[in-house]
Amino acid sequence: MHSKRVWEILNRSLALPRAVVVAAMIALSAVPVVTIGSIAYVSAQRTLTHQIVEDNFEQTRAVRQNIALFLDQDLNEMEFAAAALPSKRGGAAAALYLDQFRTAFPLFSSVALWDGAGRLIVHSGAQPAFGSRLSSTLMTATAAVSWNGARMTTGEILLNLVVPIAAASGGVEGWLSGDLPAAEITRLLHALDSTDDQYVVTDTSGTIIIANEPGSIGKPLSSVFPKLIPLVRSGRPGTAEVTSSLTGHTYLAAFVPGSLSEGSRANFGVVIGTSEEIAFAPQRRLFWVVAVGTLITALLAGLISVFTTRQATSVLVAEIERRKEVEAQLARARDLAFETARLKSEFLANMSHEIRTPLNGIIGMSGLLMETRLTPDQHEFAQVISTCADTLLAIVNDILDFSKAAAGKLVLEQTDFELALAIEGAIDMVADRAHQKSLELALAVDPDVPQFVCGDPARLRQVLTNLVGNAVKFTEVGEVVVRVCMLSASDTEVVLQFQVTDTGIGIDRAGQARLFQAFSQADGSTTRKYGGTGLGLAISRQLVELMNGTIEVHSAPGKGSTFQFTAHFGRSKQAGLQLHDLKGARVLVVDDNATNRRILQRQLSRWGVIVTCVAGGEQALSALRERAAGLRFDIAILDLEMPGMDGVMLARRIKTDPAIASTRIILMSSRGGRLDADDTPIDTWLSKPLKQGQLYRAVAAAYGERIEAGAVEPAAFSRDDSQIRARRGEVRLLLVEDNPVGQKVAMRQLEKLGYAADLAENGKRALEALERTHYPIVLMDCQMPELDGYEATRELRRRENAKRRAIVIAMTANALKEDRERCLAAGMDDYISKPVKLEEIGAMLDRWLPQALNPDLKRPGTEGDRPPPPSA
Helix, strand or coil, X not given: CHHHHXXXXXXXXXXXXXXXXXXXXHHHHHHHHHHHHHHHHHHHHHHHHHHHHHHHHHHHHHHHHHHHHHHHHHHHHHHHHHHCCCCCCCHHHHHHHHHHHHHHCCCCCEEEEEECCCXXXXXXXXXXXXCCECCHHHHHHCCCCEEEEEEEECCEEEEEEEEEEECCCCCEEEEEEEEEECHHHHHXXXXXXXXXXXXXXXXXXCEEEEECCHHHCCCEHHHHCHHHHHHHHHXXXXXXXXXXXXXXXXXXXXXXCHHHCCCCCCCCEEEEEEEHHHHCHHHHHHHHHHXXXXXXXXXXXXXXXHHHHHHHHHHHHHHHHHHHHHHHHHHHHHHHHHHHHHHHHHHHHHHHHHHHHHHHHHHHHHHHHHCCCCCHHHHHHHXXXXXXXHHHHHHHHHHHHHHHHHCCCCCCCCEEEEHHHHHHHHHHHHHHHHHHCCCEEEEEECCCXXXXXXXXXXXXXXXXXXXXXXXXXXXXXXXXXXXXXXXXECCCEEEEEEEEEECCCCCCHHHHHCCCCCCCCCCHHHHHHHCCXXXXXXXXXXXXXXXXXXXXXXXXXXXXXXXXXXXXXXXXXXXXXXXXXXXXXXXEEECCCHHXXXXXXXHHHHXXXXXXXXXXXXXXXXXXXXXXXXXXXXXXXXXXXXXXXCHHHHHHHHHCXXXXXXXXXXXXXXXXXXXXXXXXXCCEEEECCCCHHHHHHHHHHHHCCCXXXXXXXXXXXXXXCHHHHHHHCCCEEEEECCCHHHHHHHHHHHHHHCCEEEEECCHHHHHHHHHHCCCCEEEECCCCCCCCHHHHHHHHHHHHCCCCCCEEEEEECCCCHHHHHHHHHCCCCEEEECCCCHHHHHHHHHHHHHHHHCXXXXXXXXXXXXXXXXXX
């Protein structure tokens, strides 16, 4: 009745034809439904657009990371190939090497060697994409490993990877290039090859090299997608609606700049888009169905709207599921790349173990051999064997560190440690080489440098050992001085500066520019004369950067070098030890080296000592006699090696003069060993470089001060001290080792040190021996048949219960940091990596000797007391 009444009113008032009135009624009734449908369409379109944009952006980032990883691995292999090229770049040797490289890496269609003028020397495989001559632009622009882009060759797109080859005298000697078919990258992108996606990969010049649309390959990105260029030029990630000039299709495109591809040296563009026509098709169908349906009847339009909404939702859900599957495929590809990197790292670790096992026998046996009665020729031969083995071990350590750095697995520990002990430990490792070359090796630490800091002592020692070792290697006459000062300090951290100065051969500016690059030395001739892999300084730079510091060098040819680096350390909660005040003690320092005199004066003055320094024996005698009747000197610190009158002669002159004979004498030497003469009139003997704790102990003892236990570090390891050897004889050790050579080396080393030891061939035999006899110290190998060292230690700890606990020290060829942590987690007390030198195992056993003789003593198990982890 109501509808009829409305119809009559409209018919009389408007006087319109019936068909027009019906159409108007239908239109009026459809307005609410059409409005609601339009709002739903717009809302769904925005939601889908946002989802597609986010998916495109994430896919673009994932594709870029996978391509970057793919290319970076090939660039790494070419870097190693360039570094390992035969010294004579041309000829059959280089051609054979290139053939071997292509056999190992068949993805490359061609590899070629070019001379310094850009001319082709030799190639392997197809003709290089460059022809027979490199462009001058490429030759001047390629200062490091680069991805040169793409070139069309016989209808195929090739990616050109170029690596410069450094000349021995500086500059670039030539280039190594490789042509990689773009089809190899296409295989990585097969997951994105769908009907509604468009992906585009460009080289560094913006030329499209891979795309779904074949017609766009080889064309500039600006000509195919001109609306995308402003977004690319901005250098910021984002999305844009672009239209292909070739097909007219519109896409929602995403762009991720090269700066977001961490660690990649390839700068390329990747764009992924979804077709707008296809993406919004469900919404358009919905709109037209609703619009037409509501013109017929509002009810029918509502039903159709519900049906099509469900259909559109299912399509949207299917689209999202498909994109999730694509993301899962990309994730699997990424995981495969990570697994490849893990397998490579595991391979290097296994190779390290296999190399270290025979090296342990070579180094150990050569060390024992040199201590037997040999002819001069035999001793020289044994010394050469030992030196070569040490060099090979250093190369293995460098390669392991470089591999970990390339994989981003170099991680620093954070533990409280005593700074002076870490620095002195690094200097001790090269002190013998300095003594053999009669170099003065000195250490100067500023008074305001804190005694304890928080950081990684092992990595700090590694950097210092590398720098000081290089200084000693390249210095024939003069001195090597290590200085430490504090640049700044706050409540939470301190910033320290370390300097290593030498009087060696020096480095020119060209050499300094490539000094911290991998596989590079300042001068190629130094590799032949002095040896080395060229990795030490590159690894040191990476470690310094992990410490939030910088490293640099100041040098000139013939004027020596100064390497300095900064490092940030946390504040330690451990309070520094309070040393006795030696105020009033009068000390005369006699040394012909001005640097040593300055260091001793600063150090002794810090303790309140009144210091007088002279440069020679006659000056020292004059100074002593002038003060003989008054405030005479209490102590004279004499250098052993001085021109005219050496330290021993001066000490005898002092002791034979009644007026000054009461002066206590401390003799310091760079020889690295004690004097053989029993009649040398000295009170204390010290080895250079002087350690603060040992110097303090010597001065305090000579001055008559009583030193509290623990105030300074214990004396250095000595295998010839009769009292220590007697204490060693009271302890019987158990050596657990399956390798026959390792057994002989370790047993002979223990015998040299004065220890008695029994042998067990594996973990099972070790447990049986420990059931029969209590061994205070067990030297445990880790990789053994039947029962390895880890399981044997766990079983030992389970059986001990309330019994006396044995000290278990891992002695293994597994040299990675995680191996050390695994040993400690298994219940072992300490760790030493093979190859084991006599001094290293002796120092470690002596540190545990008091605990072995008296189990009630505090165990030296704090992190700061433990030996440093291996460098790898």
